[in-house]
Amino acid sequence: MDLLAITLSQPKGLWQSIIFGMENALGNYALALILVTIIIKFVMVPFDFVNKYTSKKSSRKQAEMKPDLDKINAKYADDKNMLNQKTMEVYKQHNFNIMGTCLGMLAYMICTMVVFWTLFGALNSISAYKIGDQFLQVRSEYYSAYGVNVSELTEDQDAYEVYKSALSSMTEEQKTAALADANGKALKKYDETKTSFLWIENIWLPDNTTKPVMKYKDFIDKSVLTEDDISEEEYTLIMTNIREEQRGNNGYFVLALLAAGVNFLSTFINGLISKHKAIKKGIDPKLMSNSSNKSMMIIMPIIMGVFTLFYNAAFGLYIVSGAIIALITGPLVTLFVDMLELDAIKKQEDKTIAKYDRRRK
Known part of the structure; x- marks a missing residue:
């Protein structure tokens, strides 16, 4: 076996092992x-819940403390040391820990970023391997x-050089027959090994009007193989007929x-939820919205669309499927958090009423 086939091996790592295992079970990389x-996304739901619940609880505590804090700010405006001391006393009285809120949000952000970047790296390594393996x-x-x-072939033998040696010993008639056979076999193997999904011919390329078979430069840029491994001459020899046969759009x-x-x-749904909450509280929904929220409603979809448009379709599938799951789980987590907060508020009100009744007696 030639050296390229020997040295090319599946990338190792946690995500790579999980994805390859899933691929073996399902028979399709995209699935x-x-x-x-x-x-x-479902594993991250508890982290999302903790983050939202902690943030919600913090907002409630801050609303409860606001009258006391306003009085302290007015009374000790000129004495920073006393202001800080009294503020800490109010925090302690209401069991409010500002670090707890920050740590919850920080933990969620760290988990999200670690998952994103490690998976992003794993997908890149898998993509480079798959492209190189298919070509071989x-x-x-x-x-x-x-x-x-x-x-x-032995490690010292180069497949391309052995091919040229075999070609030189053929008659023109034999060369013509061998070329037709070679193109047919290569095209069949390409169809068998290509990683497609529904309308997407090649998920290692973007879901746009680019052609599904890579040019040499794109192949070298995206593959684990290098110019030292595969020359442009050899790549063109093998892939030209396949490129001519695969003329359609990749997506x-x-x-x-x-x-x-x-x-x-x-x-938009998050905006509707916020608007509904404002109406229930008797607040003008217009006061809850601002120009930055409206801008984000336009800017973020454009950013995600452009990012998905120019990166490979495999990562696009990750982005879209993740966004769909988040669209479903996000409002449900928010609803559950709101239910728990309403229960906490009711218990606090009952506790306050009971305390007031005891004082009256």
């Missing part, structure tokens, strides 16, 4: 990635038409539209 994304399989089939068995901008649409819908 495996979507399933892993769903699992990640196609290459092996192509050379087999010339009697070159790549798996039987139709569906992922970009979904990423933008789901992100907009998520922001």
